[in-house]
Amino acid sequence: MPVKTASALSMKRIVISCLIFIMIPLAAHLLNIIISQYAISLMFCMNVGTSILIIYDWNLFGIHYNRAKKNTMDTILFTSLGAILIMLWVYVGANILQAALILPGNSDLIAYGYARPGMLIAFSFAEAANISISYKCFTDHFDVHGKELQSILLSSLVFGLLLTVIYLPSLNISLFFRTYLYNMVLIAILAYLYNQCHTFIPGLLAMAVIYFIIMLQSSIL
Numbered sequence: 001m002p003v004k005t006a007s008a009l010s011m012k013r014i015v016i017s018c019l020i021f022i023m024i025p026l027a028a029h030l031l032n033i034i035i036s037q038y039a040i041s042l043m044f045c046m047n048v049g050t051s052i053l054i055i056y057d058w059n060l061f062g063i064h065y066n067r068a069k070k071n072t073m074d075t076i077l078f079t080s081l082g083a084i085l086i087m088l089w090v091y092v093g094a095n096i097l098q099a100a101l102i103l104p105g106n107s108d109l110i111a112y113g114y115a116r117p118g119m120l121i122a123f124s125f126a127e128a129a130n131i132s133i134s135y136k137c138f139t140d141h142f143d144v145h146g147k148e149l150q151s152i153l154l155s156s157l158v159f160g161l162l163l164t165v166i167y168l169p170s171l172n173i174s175l176f177f178r179t180y181l182y183n184m185v186l187i188a189i190l191a192y193l194y195n196q197c198h199t200f201i202p203g204l205l206a207m208a209v210i211y212f213i214i215m216l217q218s219s220i221l
Contacts, residue, residue: 008063009140013056013137014141017053017057017137018137018138020053020134021049021130024046038169039105039108039115039119040112043104043115047118050126050127053129054129064136064201067198068199071197074202078202078206079193079205082190082193082203082206082207083205083206085189086206086207089185089189092182099178099181100179101182102167103123103215104123119215123215124207124208124211124212127208128204132190132200135155136200138158138159138162139191151191152192155187156187160183160186163183164179189203
């Protein structure tokens with residue numbers, strides 16, 4: 001049963017965490033000017049940036065890990081549910097919406113075989129942790145008491161927009177709205193899992209596993 005939880009994060013921590021989140025794609029674009037391989041640039045910045053974010057928010061990560069460990073059955077249940085929902089939504093996003101998912105293309109996974117392990121980590125665990133921790137920080141001061149549905153909708157609208165703006169590779173309006181819809185629903189799924197378990201670990205694991213499987217399948221086929 002979702003309940004109101006008191007904010008434990010200072011405004012300074014929230015701002016710095018969100019700045020790290022925003023700087024990852026910006027740093028990737030700057031690095032790409034030098035090496036001209038955006039997939040490699042984003043892989044490097046995602047791994048490094050997320051590592052910095054986890055270290056900076058280590059206490060927060062530990063709190064959520066302990067909550068997940070304390071309620072193992074709920075964690076397993078909602079991780080499994082989240083994996084199913086995300087798998088279905090990824091299929092819709094990639095094949096029907098044709099949105100710009102934050103995943104390397106098949107050609108990148110095959111062409112840059114030497115970087116494949118780094119890509120598998122960057123665009124599964126690192127990306128999921130980056131989004132999950134940043135989402136928690138971004139929405140930490142939202143008043144969700146008795147407003148579960150409203151909080152999910154509002155946070156997915158706002159954070160989904162931020163995610164779309166900083167990662168969208170093109171100024172194409174149609175692609176923007178298709179990608180925004182994909183990101184908005186993805187964040188709504190993560191928000192739902194968080195509200196049910198009071199920890200971002202189930203959503204993080206569900207997203208990481210599905211994205212990892214998708215990339216592994218793409219690199220093999």
